[in-house]
Amino acid sequence: MNGTDSGERGLFSALLVHQWRSPWQYRFWMAGWIAVLIWGGGGWIDQLRHGLSVTxxxxxxxWGLYIGNFTFLVGVAAAAVILVVPAYLMEYRQVRKVTLLGESLAIAAVTMSLLFVFVDIGRPERIWHALPLLGSLHFPASILAWDMVVLSLYLLLNTAIVLVLLRAGYRGETLSHRRLMPWIVAAVVLGIGIHTVTAFMLSGLPARPYWNSAVLAPRFIASAFAAGAGMMLLLFHLLNRLSAFSLEKGVVSLLTGVLTFSLWITLYQQASELFVHSYGATVHTVATQWLWSGEGGVAFVTDSVRFALLLELVAVVVVTLPGLRRRGGLLMAASLMTVIAIWLEKGMGLVIPGLLPTPLGEMGDYAPTFTEIRISLGVWAVGILLFSSLARAVIGVEQGTVRAFSDA
Amino acid sequence: MENDYAPSKEGERAASKSGNSVPKQPDSPQRRRLLKGAAAAGVVVAGAGSAAAGLSQSSRDALGSFLQDHYRRMDRQEIQEALARIERRAERDHGVAIRCGNQPPIAGVAFGYALNLSRCTGTRRCVDACIRENNTGRHDGLGNIRVLSMPDNTWDLSRADHHYQPETVPEKGRWYLPVQCQQCGDPACVQACPVEATWREPDGMVVVDYDWCIGCRYCATACPYWARRFNWRDPVIPKGEITPDTHYLGNRPRRRGVMEKCTLCVQRSRRGSYPACHQACPTGARIFGNLLDADSPIRYVLEHKRVYRLKEEQGTDPQFWYVVDGP
Structure with missing residues (x-):
């Protein structure tokens, strides 16, 4: 799969050929998710036809399942920072080899989060109203406008970084540290930025006491690092097993460390928030009460946050005790538990109690419909397809399978 | 002050002099060029070889709506075209001929609303009148006003009954708290909107450009008064019940996917009539008028009665006052 052209065109055609000449397992995997994407797209057409009443x-x-997935995935996207900082700022050389995979995960996650906003809006054909010059983006007053800006910038920046690094790998060059550094710093700042802005979007609303908490943004970051580290451990182990990629011990121990500390911090923050939200009977207590007691609330959300807490407690014990952590299978189980727990807790476990009771004190109910689940799976399919193809490209270039002929 | 709250004669004359135009915002020529370019490109694409004139009226309207600019950036002709499209669409959607205007704010008027809680008996006539006047969908029974039935001796909203259905009102041991958009001076919803699709007019009404709203519902999460409603589907209105006198920013028929809210019946109030809820109230609990007119009833109430603003601590400066009769 060697290209004769060492420029971008050579890289892209070599990558396309590399995608095409893939083992049948990979093609089968991709075909399966394309089918899910088409099926989910059908659900979206249904939603376009009948409006959001199908939810x-x-x-x-x-807001419900879509925005719950959105907040979770912005966190996964932000978590690329836990690889970029050690690899480029702290000079952990081992980590550099997986940074591109981490950035690929960020690209997939931020794409999914933008898509989740897109399927959530009532008038998707008017999205151009948010474009600079053409539309009227309410920047800087609206925090949602901020979120659109930083998420788009983060997507562009990570795409650029991945392409530049891939091209260098394809040409067999090493990029100078100094030239790369401004982009790396920007990616770190934006990574923290996207999740902070997403938290501010909710915590900046005095009308919603459950969200209106200063600990929300720090909690978002800590839980994102936990879920992100967990997801990377899972993905890297899978790739280690299924592809030519080899996972080094240093990376595993770094990610395990981040997972452990982030889980402890997020649990501590949850406890702090729970205390303020439940001691003293104020507007802050109402949502917290139904959320944890289940009385007069939305039962499946109560079950979700309780189950999430249980998973987090088990996971934190596993990753803290060396005897358990060193067993690969248990570490994978703890990673999976963390990812699921954060998805539940920062998804609908956060969105629904923010909305109920309403500012006029009324309770309500919610359960995602089949169409909503179908569309959400379609969006996940986009992310999985994107990550899979990016991972195949990255591994191909890094293993030297995809490389330009050298003239020297 | 029988039927008028405002210097309506002068106001109407001023309004007709200024025609249908709205105060224009400074506009960037670059943006306009871009938009024109996009419009041209759109027409070319939609025309697909044949002339755009060959399209059916409804297709041309759909294209026109898609490319329509923000209300406050349209020039006079663009607004006239938009209003004509709205009228044709109502004809197609509902089979009813409506008139859609866009009367601008009247200089020297700032609307204020007060509600006397000692008089409200919870009949919910205001709710019904609002729904009828504003062409609100009848399918979910929700309108722009929510009347809460409260137990005596408390203001705790979480103890309110939102769906009270007794044989007769008022019930013993309860009082009634009607809540609608408080037309805040510093509205949280306006700040939240990512595309400037909602704003506060110079005469104090917080309005939505239904043709610009992208339907993200962030404003609904920001409002402390739960005063914004989303069109989850195309509103269902019986044909005979469409109110044909409409305003671009007010009660013109909406479609699915956009937010809506109380506009103080902009289509009525800018012509010197009272909002429908005010007119429908059987106990005279509602007081509406021009805050800048020293002789208006609203000014009398604010100067002589004990008034209270709901959730004032939210810092949104509501222009809606609750009044309680003194002993």
Missing amino acids: GLDNRVV
């Missing part, structure tokens, strides 16, 4: 949402619960 379980109403005027009490205006």
Whole structure:
């Protein structure tokens, strides 16, 4: 799969050929997710035709499964920082080899989060109203406008970094550290930025006491690092097993360390928030009460946050005790538990109690409909397809399978 | 002050002099060029070889709506075209001929609203009148006003009954708290909107450009008064019940996917009439008028009665006052 042209065109055609000449397992995997994507797209067409009434949402619960996935995935995207900082700022050479995979995960996650906003809006054909010059982006007053800006910038920046690094690998060059550094610093700042802005979007609303908490942004970052580290451990182990990629011990121990500390911090933050939200009977207590007691609330959300807490407690014990952590299978189980727990807790476990009771004190109910689940799976399919193809490209270039002929 | 709250004669004359135009915002020529370019490209694409004139009226309207600019950036002709499209669409959607205007704010008017809680008996006539006047969908029974039935001796909203259905009102041991958009001076919803699709007009009403709203519902999460409603589907309105006198920023028929809210019946109030809820109230609990007119009833209430603003601590400066009769 060697290209004769060492420029971008050579790289792209070599990568396309590399995608095409893939083992049948890979093609089967991709075909399966393309099928899910088409099926989910059918659900979206249904939603376009009938409006958001095909969802379980109403005027009490205006956001649900889509925005729950959005907040979670922005966190996964932000978590690329836990590889970029050690690799480039702290000079952990071992980590550099997986940075591109981490950035690929960030690209897939931020794409999914933008898509989740897109499927959530009532008038997707008007999205150009948010474009600079053409539309009227309400920047800087609206925090949602901020979120659109930083998420788009983060997507562009990571795509550029991955392409530049891939091209260098394809040409067999090493990039100078100094030239790369401004982009790396920007990626780190934006990584923290996207998740902070997403938290501010909710915590900046005095009308919603459950969200209106200063610990929300720090909690987002800590839980994102936990879920991100967990997801990377899972993905890297899978790639280690299924592809030519080899996972080094240093990377595993770094990610395990990040997972452990982040989980402890997120648990501590949850406890702090729970205390303020439940001691003293104020507007802050109402949502917390139904959320944890289940009385007069939305039962599946209560079950979700309780189950998430249980998973987090088990996971944190596993990753903290060396005897358990060193067993590969248990570490994978703890990673999976963390990812699921954060998805539950920062997804609907965060969105629904922010909305219920309404500012007029009324309770409501919510359960995602089949169409909503179908569309969400379609969006996940986009992310999985994107990550898989990017991972195949990255591994191909890094293993030297995809490389330009050298003239020397 | 029988039927008028405002210097309506002068106001109407001023309005007709200024025609249908709205105060224009400074506009960037670069943006306009881009938009024109996009419009041209759109027409070319939609025309697909044949002339755009060959399209059906409804297709041309769909294209026109898609490319329509923000209300406050359209020039006079663009607004006239938009209003004509709205009228044709109502004809197609509902089979009813409507008139859609866009009367601008009247100089020297700032609307204020007060509600006397000692008089409200919870009939919810205001709710019904609002729904009818504003062409609100009848399918979910929700309108721009929510009347809460409260137990005596508390202001705790979490103890309110939102769906009370007794044989007769008022019930013993309860009082009634109607809540609608408080037309805040510093509205959290306006700040939240990512595309400037909602704003506060110079005469104080917080309005939505239904043709610009992208339907993200962030404003609904930001409002402390739960005063914004989303069109989850195309509103269902019986044909005979469409109110044909409409305003671009007010009660013109909406479609699915956009937010809507109370506009103080902009289509009525800018012509010197009272909002429908005010007119429908059987106990005279509602007081509406021009805050800048020293002789208006609203000014009398604010100067002589004990008033209270709901959730004032949210810092949004509501222009809606609750009044309680003194002993």
